[in-house]
Amino acid sequence: MLGINEPYVFPDEVELDGKLRRMVEEDYTKFNRNGLPDDIGGYVLKKYGIGLDGRICDIRLRNPFGKASGQLSMNLNQVKDDLEAGLGFIVLKTVIAQDESGKSRMEDWKTRESRMVVERIRSKGGRIGWTVNWRGRGWSKSFEDYLDFYRASLEMGDEYEVPIIVSCMFHVPSKDEEFEVKEFEFTVSKLCGVYLEKRRKFDMLMEVDFSPTLNLLDDVKDPENVRRWFDEIPKLIRNYGISRMKVGAKIFNVVGDDEYQKEIARMALTSDFDFLTFFNRLFDPVKKMAYGGYDLSDRNLRVMDELRDEIANYISSQRTISGTGNIDSGRMMLEYAVRGCSSGQIHTFFQIPLRFYGMMRGSRTERALNELIFNPKKGLIPFMIHEGFGRFTDIVENLKRGENDAGERDHR
Helix, strand or coil: CCCCCCCCCCCCCCCCCHHHHHHHHHHHHHHHHHCCCCCHHHHHHHHHCCECCEEECCEEECCCEEECCCHHHCCHHHHHHHHHHCCCEEECCCEECCCCCCCCCCHHHCCCCCCCEEEEEECCCCCEEEEEECCCCCCCCCHHHHHHHHHHHHHHHHHHCCCEEEEEECCCCCCCCCCCHHHHHHHHHHHHHHHCCCCCCCCEEEEEECCHHHHHCHHHHCHHHHHHHHHHHHHHHHHCCCCCEEEEEECCCCCCCHHHHHHHHHHHHCCCCCEEEECCCEEECCCCEEECCHHHHHHHHHHHHCCHHHHHHHCCCCCEEEEECCCCCHHHHHHHHCCCEEEEEECHHHCCCHHHCCCCCCCHHHHHHHHHHHCCCCCHHHHHHHHCCCEHHHHHHHHHCCCCCHHHCCCC
16 A cells, blocks of 8 residues: 555555456456446446446536536537546536626636646645646637537537536626626626526536636735625626526635635635535746646645535535545545545546556547546545445535544545
């Protein structure tokens, strides 16, 4: 067993015994060669007796792995590849809110993407992970183009019975400013109009993106103003939204120590958001660039460990939390799950060099899913077998009941 550092509660790798090890190894090798089965969850349930279902609010996911908003979810070919590969859900590229005339107070976030650079990154604790560097922010094409993209993505999602989440960045005012209500009214009503064009499989899901680049604003340093954002934004969205609508938020990581991040998280957990994503990428104020790797998962998991009671209270209803940040294995997904996350958003792991996937064919999404689920030493299946978890959603249910204490799971 490899040694691990705080705050991780599971070993880096597991070694199953005998028949179970051979079963997982045979599947991993077979799928590397032939591709994943059409119904991954059904296959796993039948063969291993394990339920992979994840959850967002009251929506069942075919597995907990989803695509985070970004450059990998900004065209229909990407969405189609993800649906065919077997992802549990997809968060579309973030659109920047605007008013009817096209004006936007967050205009600076409509930046055309630069070329993405995937590279290794060493954490402060010495662990080597992956990060992606780029200068882009939100959707840079027209709002009408985004509506067309959202419409077509919803239709494909309904066909595959996979939820599609629209991501939006709204005006975040300074303490002496008012919200640009007209931007909320126009953007939300137009997106809801697209959703209402047909009878949909799922409730409308909207994720408010609190970007890492908000750290460029001094307003982020004012907790009262951040509290105001978390209080007012979901209200404004619902004012112009529809009844079949869930409003969530991807919460930013602040520059600085954990104490303020915990305060930010507590604000989110006592807000009216229906679902949360903990937490967006770290931000380097010198390079003016967000980054990931083990520093990100270290920070996220440390903060969540300190908020176990608040998280348990938040998820005690139909509200849910998605984990995000350095999810590069089934093992890492479990680290988030035991802290209350019923799904995980991934971006970087879909972009690593092809030689780091075992699968020799298929899309990057399919190759990544095989690693995340079936890798014999790091995948979700061997880890759930090793830890005695029969259903993924039971892990979060245990937290609600006060069980599953990460602090008592010491494999070191």
